[in-house]
Amino acid sequence: MTTRRNFIQMLGGTLAGLATQAAGTLGGLGALTASSAALAANAPLTIAFPTDVPSWDPLVRVAPNPISIYRSVYDAALDIDAKGKLGPGVVTAWRWKDTAGKVLELDFRRDVLFHNGDKLTSDDFKFTLFDRLQADKSLQLGGIWWALEAIETPTPTRAVMHFKVPMVTAPAFLGYMGSYILPRKYFEQVGATGFIAKPVGSGPYRLVAYERDSRVTLAAFDKHWRGAPKIRDVVFQVVKDPTARVAAVQAAQADVSGMLPLREAVRLSQGGTDDSKITPTIDSYLIHMINGGPTQDRNVRLAMHHAIDKEALVHAFFNNVPAPMSTPAAPGTPAFDQDYKFAFDPALAKALLAKSGYSTDKPVRVKFLATNGVYPSDYDMARAIQQMWKKVGIEAELSPIETAQFFSQAVAGTLPGPTLWMWQNGSGDPELSAGSYLNPKTGFSVWRSADVSPHLDPLLVELDEAKRIAGYKEFHRWAVGEGYALPLMQGIATASYRKGVRYTPFLSGWMLPAYWSA
Numbered sequence: 001m002t003t004r005r006n007f008i009q010m011l012g013g014t015l016a017g018l019a020t021q022a023a024g025t026l027g028g029l030g031a032l033t034a035s036s037a038a039l040a041a042n043a044p045l046t047i048a049f050p051t052d053v054p055s056w057d058p059l060v061r062v063a064p065n066p067i068s069i070y071r072s073v074y075d076a077a078l079d080i081d082a083k084g085k086l087g088p089g090v091v092t093a094w095r096w097k098d099t100a101g102k103v104l105e106l107d108f109r110r111d112v113l114f115h116n117g118d119k120l121t122s123d124d125f126k127f128t129l130f131d132r133l134q135a136d137k138s139l140q141l142g143g144i145w146w147a148l149e150a151i152e153t154p155t156p157t158r159a160v161m162h163f164k165v166p167m168v169t170a171p172a173f174l175g176y177m178g179s180y181i182l183p184r185k186y187f188e189q190v191g192a193t194g195f196i197a198k199p200v201g202s203g204p205y206r207l208v209a210y211e212r213d214s215r216v217t218l219a220a221f222d223k224h225w226r227g228a229p230k231i232r233d234v235v236f237q238v239v240k241d242p243t244a245r246v247a248a249v250q251a252a253q254a255d256v257s258g259m260l261p262l263r264e265a266v267r268l269s270q271g272g273t274d275d276s277k278i279t280p281t282i283d284s285y286l287i288h289m290i291n292g293g294p295t296q297d298r299n300v301r302l303a304m305h306h307a308i309d310k311e312a313l314v315h316a317f318f319n320n321v322p323a324p325m326s327t328p329a330a331p332g333t334p335a336f337d338q339d340y341k342f343a344f345d346p347a348l349a350k351a352l353l354a355k356s357g358y359s360t361d362k363p364v365r366v367k368f369l370a371t372n373g374v375y376p377s378d379y380d381m382a383r384a385i386q387q388m389w390k391k392v393g394i395e396a397e398l399s400p401i402e403t404a405q406f407f408s409q410a411v412a413g414t415l416p417g418p419t420l421w422m423w424q425n426g427s428g429d430p431e432l433s434a435g436s437y438l439n440p441k442t443g444f445s446v447w448r449s450a451d452v453s454p455h456l457d458p459l460l461v462e463l464d465e466a467k468r469i470a471g472y473k474e475f476h477r478w479a480v481g482e483g484y485a486l487p488l489m490q491g492i493a494t495a496s497y498r499k500g501v502r503y504t505p506f507l508s509g510w511m512l513p514a515y516w517s518a
Contacts, residue, residue: 044233048245048254056199058180059141064424074201078175084507101166115206121156127184143443166461172427204514230517242373256497265494283491288446301483306349317377325487327476328434335430349392367417368396426508430472
């Protein structure tokens, strides 16, 4: 078994040197807004955050990384709470009106206002999820709601969604990232370009200033239907380098820093001025396979999986906090399968490679991509996996990939190789995980092959929840056995923050200042 000491040797001292790197990054943080040692009542709370929004039109691209920012400015139709439970939000109740999963009725609150004072009604919901998607086929949200054929709005507080085919997970999408509601009247008045320049939502904060890839400045919306947030002013400072995010909170240049390496979050909490929260989430670290190049070979795919010592990764990088995973469903989600184990077996990995003519002397060569600092210890873990593969006869050329690159290349089917990623699914529903990234009929799929559909398609229309979840467990086992899915471990969310900030962690990993106080 690979040990933590082995890892440190493998990575050339990278782990041991991160604290020094963090200290050395302070000189490059001049753009950060300094925070006082004790949070002043009228000072903005600054969050060092790894990603920016791709657009202020949340329909343009469906991406989980900016959810924390989007949910601060926009309301989703339904809500997902800190424990991952789907519940009422702008929509107070929902019910299927048929037995086929094709007609969904929604009731809306009467007291929801947009930031410009307009009242939110069912017509704004129809405008967002139907009218705009019909008018502009380039909007990525259409990939979620492709089966939606009509939305009726019999009253301002009721909508009825009609689907061409059963869409049993519509409520999950309405609570996750498929339904940020936009104001019809304002959008049609200013147009798409005007809206992106000055967006208006109904969320707990309104946007007051924005500098791309730099900062998002928000002010509390006093008329939010949940009440005004306790933290009045918030700045999301875009800091892509994790060592810089560590340095920011350590030097009191940020009040909160997210997605830090676990060991740094622990260290900061021991310094006397900061606290940390380390939360195993319902997300999952995985390696996306691609149906191209050497990974078209099932032997190669399975060898890559058998060669990875997941327990060693969890121990070395995450202090045994997240659980290793053998199927795509994380612990705490409905389709989690505790009875299935995929073996760490380097000898079997070598045997599988030998069947395809590869060995340590004649390795199979693959390109390997990973995010760098977007998620805790992502690139460090990729380098450790690179070394594990090398031991069995897989020579991986590792390079970083930006989140925007990943999404554009995944949609286009141009990813050059397997990619280490943290798949975020705040709903916990299996359709929004493997049911999306393995579904060759959607734009969210990464592995694409026709043999997936006969296994997956029946689950997409199954209304019996027990049968659907049991079916997903079987589908997960089949996909892992084919090497189409390579799950590693459940996700982890880390946050360090100045003492005085009362931080609320979410099992989804979201950082939502509307739920904090200071």
